[in-house]
Amino acid sequence: MAKKTTKQRAFLKWAGGKYTLVEQIAGHLPQAEVLVEPFVGAASVFLNTSYSKYLLNDINADLINLYRLLQTQPAEMIAEARHYFEPQYNDKEQFLAFRQRFNESRDVHERSALFLYLNRHCFNGLCRYNQSGEFNVPFGKYKKPYFPEAELWFFAEKSQQAQFTCQSYREVFANLPADSVVYCDPPYVPLSKTASFTAYAKNSFTLDDQADLALLAEQAQAAGHSVLISNHDTSLTRRIYQGAAMTAIQVGRSISQKGASRGKVGELFALYGAETESP
Numbered sequence: 618m619a620k621k622t623t624k625q626r627a628f629l630k631w632a633g634g635k636y637t638l639v640e641q642i643a644g645h646l647p648q649a650e651v652l653v654e655p656f657v658g659a660a661s662v663f664l665n666t667s668y669s670k671y672l673l674n675d676i677n678a679d680l681i682n683l684y685r686l687l688q689t690q691p692a693e694m695i696a697e698a699r700h701y702f703e704p705q706y707n708d709k710e711q712f713l714a715f716r717q718r719f720n721e722s723r724d725v726h727e728r729s730a731l732f733l734y735l736n737r738h739c740f741n742g743l744c745r746y747n748q749s750g751e752f753n754v755p756f757g758k759y760k761k762p763y764f765p766e767a768e769l770w771f772f773a774e775k776s777q778q779a780q781f782t783c784q785s786y787r788e789v790f791a792n793l794p795a796d797s798v799v800y801c802d803p804p805y806v807p808l809s810k811t812a813s814f815t816a817y818a819k820n821s822f823t824l825d826d827q828a829d830l831a832l833l834a835e836q837a838q839a840a841g842h843s844v845l846i847s848n849h850d851t852s853l854t855r856r857i858y859q860g861a862a863m864t865a866i867q868v869g870r871s872i873s874q875k876g877a878s879r880g881k882v883g884e885l886f887a888l889y890g891a892e893t894e895s896p
């Protein structure tokens with residue numbers, strides 16, 4: 618399978634998105650008919666690989682509902698979302714009103730359109746919910762938020778190759794399709810003892826989850842699947858993934874608000890299974 622030569626950006630802004638690392642990730646992914654992503658997020662790996670089929674999962678129901686609507690009703694979904702990007706809606710008061718409407722709405726179409734609006738207008742494109750399941754990221758104060766129409770259409774077209782699910786990562790591993798390879802991009806371990814784990818939907822991804830994911834990867838490998846996991850390169854992750862083939866790279870990333878603390882961060886790829894030529 619031929620490698621992509623032009624990188625495709627996701628239509629969502631996403632903390633921890635993998636756009637800058639897709640070449641390295643693809644270089645570690647073996648061939649298979651199906652690529653499975655239990656933590657699909659903004660879907661940069663999906664958008665920049667060439668598998669025949671994809672099984673794309675996330676625990677965030679708003680994200681998966683938006684993806685499904687783009688797959689099945691792209692023109693209607695894109696038109697509805699475009700409405701919210703009119704200049705008069707790039708205002709803090711209007712943003713807070715739309716955020717409240719999103720949190721109160723039970724209409725999938727409205728929530729999906731507003732989810733994209735909030736993603737592009739909120740601070741740093743963060744996706745964060747409180748314990749009541751309410752989106753609570755503040756207004757981002759951008760001069761002119763970008764409406765990603767071309768990226769939405771690209772996603773809609775490629776999504777015809779995909780199946781979207783909203784399950785736990787454990788459920789995904791329990792039902793891996795034949796001839797599939799798995800890429801896992803879980804919430805990363807903290808870089809320091811004082812850092813907290815990233816809130817993921819209404820839950821937190823704990824140390825137990827990190828270890829459980831590694832165990833599931835070992836079990837999937839024993840069943841004939843290859844599993845690639847990315848995470849911070851720390852002594853903890855190296856212990857967790859001790860049964861895998863590990864590759865470390867340095868990635869430019871701001872890890873602190875203090876300039877002196879910014880710089881390169883170690884990224885770790887842990888591969889369970891044989892590494893072959895990637896798609």
